[in-house]
Amino acid sequence: MTRYVFVTGGVASSLGKGITAASLGLLLKARGLRVAIMKFDPYINVDPSTMSPYQHGEVFVTVDGGETDLDLGHYERFIDVALTRRSSVTAGRIYQEVIDNERRGVYGGATVQVIPHVTNAIKDHVYGLAKQSEADVLIVEIGGTVGDIESLPFLEAIRQVRHDVGRNRVFYVHVTLVPYLKAAGELKTKPTQHSVKELRSIGIQPNAIVCRTEQPLPRDVREKIALFSDIETEAVIENLDVATPYEVPLRLRKEGLDRIVVERFGLSLPPADLSAWEEVVERVARLSGTVRVGIVGEFVALHDAYLSLVEALRHATIAHGVALEIDWIDARELARGNPDARLGKLDALVLPGTWDDREEDGKALASRYARRAGIPFLALGYGFPVALREVLGVWGSEGPTEAKGLPVSASLPGYGWVGARPVELAPRGMLSEIYGKERIEERMRHREGVPFSWAEELGRRGGLPEAWSEGREYLLGFRLEGHPWFVAVQFYPEFASRPTRPHPLFLAFIGAAVKARARTPLR
Incomplete structure (x- = not known):
C-alpha cells in the first residue's frame, strides 16, 4: 500500500523543490520507511541529454544509463539510493508514448485527448515505479511552477491519484516564496496566497x-498563510536560507514536516535518526583553512553545469576538515591568455567531463600546467582523452589528433557508453589502492573510447595505465609517474559521492591538495 507525496512549486522557479523533496525523503527513510522518488519535468524534450548545460544545468546519469535532470543528483545524495531512468519522466516522453500507442491502435480508434490518455500515461509512471520499488512512500516532484500551461496535465494527474487511491494515502506539499521587502520592513504573503489559490x-x-524565506516567519504570518x-x-513550514543545503533536512525536521506527513498517513514510527547527517553539518561549522580548486570548462558561467562535481569536492573537503574555494576558469579565456598566470594560485586543478571536445586547447593547457607545475590534477569523463592527448603531445593546435597513423580515440557502438559499467584496475596500482579493490563499477557518458593499444605509447611518455574495460579493449584511466598526484579517468565518480560517504577518489584528490597547500602556504 504505497503512500504518495506530491511536491509542487509556486511563485518562482529555483525555490528548492528538489532539495525539499530530497530532504523529506531522507527524513522518512530515517524513520524506517522504504522511500522511492521521481520527478516529472514539463518540457517537451524526451530527456535532457541534448540540452545545453546553460539551459538546465548538468545531465545526471543514473546507473542504468538514464540521462536525467540534476534534481536526481539531489535525491541520490540525500536519500542514498541508486536511482534508475524510471525516476525521471518528461512531458516529451509522455507525449511520445501516447502518440506511439495511438499509432499502434492501443486506444481502439478513440479520440486521443489530454484527459484521460495523457493523464493516464502520467499516472502509469507513478504507479509503475511504486510497484517496481515496493516503496512505502513514493515522493513525486512536479517541475515548473503552478500556473505554467505545460504543467497542467501533470497537476491534473496527481489530483486524480487522490481519487484513485484515497485521500489518506496522498499528501500534497506546496513550495512557495515569502519575500521580505526591505523598504517596507516586512514579509509579504500575497505571492503565496495567489499560488495556493x-x-x-x-x-x-x-x-x-x-x-x-530570508527571514523567520512570525506566528502571525504563519496564521495568515x-x-x-x-x-x-503547524503545516506552514519555514524554510530559511541556509549556508549549506545539507542543513535543510534538519530544519524541516525541527519544523515537523515529516511528523505531519507520517500522522496524515496514520503511521506510528520512531523519530528520524539523523546523527550521521548532523555530524556532517557540525563538521561544516568547524572547517579550518581553505583549499582552492580550479575547475576548467566551457560552461563555468552556470555553476549548476557541474553540480555533482562541486558537491563531490565539497564532501571530500568536509571530510578533510577544510573549506572549499572554487576558481571557475573559462577554457576559452585560458587558451587566449596566460595560463601560468591564471592558474598559478591554485592548490589543485580539475578538468571536468562534457559530451564533446569543444574548447580543447584551453583544457589541454590546464593539463600541461598541472603536469609541469606538479599540482594535484584530476581529469574526469571527456577530460580523460584531453589529458591523454596532451601527455602524448597530439592535442588540438599542438598537433594532429592521431600519432603514428593511429587514432587516439575510436567511436563506440551505438550511442556510446552511458550508465554504470565495470572497470578493471591495475593490481597494486594507485587507483586500486584508493578504491581498495581491483574491480569497480562507475558511471560513464561518452561516445568515443581510447584503444588500450595506446597504453604502450603512454608508458613511454611517463604515464601508467591504471584502469581499463573488460578484456582490455579500452583504456579508462592513467596517472603520471613521478608526479605528486595526476590522475585521469573516463568516468564520472562524482555521481556516486554522498555527504556521509565521500567518494574515495575525491578523498584522495583533496588529500593531495591539502598536502600541496601545506607545502606552499603563501598561495
Missing part, C-alpha cells in the same frame, strides 16, 4: 506549505 482552482488542496490556504498553522 491557483493550485486549489485545479482541485488540489495542499496539506503543507513550505515557505522559502494558514487561514488563506485552509490548512493548520
Whole structure:
C-alpha cells in the first residue's frame, strides 16, 4: 500500500523543490520507511541529454544509463539510493508514448485527448515505479511552477491519484516564496496566497506549505498563510536560507514536516535518526583553512553545469576538515591568455567531463600546467582523452589528433557508453589502492573510447595505465609517474559521492591538495 507525496512549486522557479523533496525523503527513510522518488519535468524534450548545460544545468546519469535532470543528483545524495531512468519522466516522453500507442491502435480508434490518455500515461509512471520499488512512500516532484500551461496535465494527474487511491494515502506539499521587502520592513504573503489559490482552482488542496524565506516567519504570518490556504498553522513550514543545503533536512525536521506527513498517513514510527547527517553539518561549522580548486570548462558561467562535481569536492573537503574555494576558469579565456598566470594560485586543478571536445586547447593547457607545475590534477569523463592527448603531445593546435597513423580515440557502438559499467584496475596500482579493490563499477557518458593499444605509447611518455574495460579493449584511466598526484579517468565518480560517504577518489584528490597547500602556504 504505497503512500504518495506530491511536491509542487509556486511563485518562482529555483525555490528548492528538489532539495525539499530530497530532504523529506531522507527524513522518512530515517524513520524506517522504504522511500522511492521521481520527478516529472514539463518540457517537451524526451530527456535532457541534448540540452545545453546553460539551459538546465548538468545531465545526471543514473546507473542504468538514464540521462536525467540534476534534481536526481539531489535525491541520490540525500536519500542514498541508486536511482534508475524510471525516476525521471518528461512531458516529451509522455507525449511520445501516447502518440506511439495511438499509432499502434492501443486506444481502439478513440479520440486521443489530454484527459484521460495523457493523464493516464502520467499516472502509469507513478504507479509503475511504486510497484517496481515496493516503496512505502513514493515522493513525486512536479517541475515548473503552478500556473505554467505545460504543467497542467501533470497537476491534473496527481489530483486524480487522490481519487484513485484515497485521500489518506496522498499528501500534497506546496513550495512557495515569502519575500521580505526591505523598504517596507516586512514579509509579504500575497505571492503565496495567489499560488495556493491557483493550485486549489485545479482541485488540489495542499496539506503543507513550505515557505522559502530570508527571514523567520512570525506566528502571525504563519496564521495568515494558514487561514488563506485552509490548512493548520503547524503545516506552514519555514524554510530559511541556509549556508549549506545539507542543513535543510534538519530544519524541516525541527519544523515537523515529516511528523505531519507520517500522522496524515496514520503511521506510528520512531523519530528520524539523523546523527550521521548532523555530524556532517557540525563538521561544516568547524572547517579550518581553505583549499582552492580550479575547475576548467566551457560552461563555468552556470555553476549548476557541474553540480555533482562541486558537491563531490565539497564532501571530500568536509571530510578533510577544510573549506572549499572554487576558481571557475573559462577554457576559452585560458587558451587566449596566460595560463601560468591564471592558474598559478591554485592548490589543485580539475578538468571536468562534457559530451564533446569543444574548447580543447584551453583544457589541454590546464593539463600541461598541472603536469609541469606538479599540482594535484584530476581529469574526469571527456577530460580523460584531453589529458591523454596532451601527455602524448597530439592535442588540438599542438598537433594532429592521431600519432603514428593511429587514432587516439575510436567511436563506440551505438550511442556510446552511458550508465554504470565495470572497470578493471591495475593490481597494486594507485587507483586500486584508493578504491581498495581491483574491480569497480562507475558511471560513464561518452561516445568515443581510447584503444588500450595506446597504453604502450603512454608508458613511454611517463604515464601508467591504471584502469581499463573488460578484456582490455579500452583504456579508462592513467596517472603520471613521478608526479605528486595526476590522475585521469573516463568516468564520472562524482555521481556516486554522498555527504556521509565521500567518494574515495575525491578523498584522495583533496588529500593531495591539502598536502600541496601545506607545502606552499603563501598561495
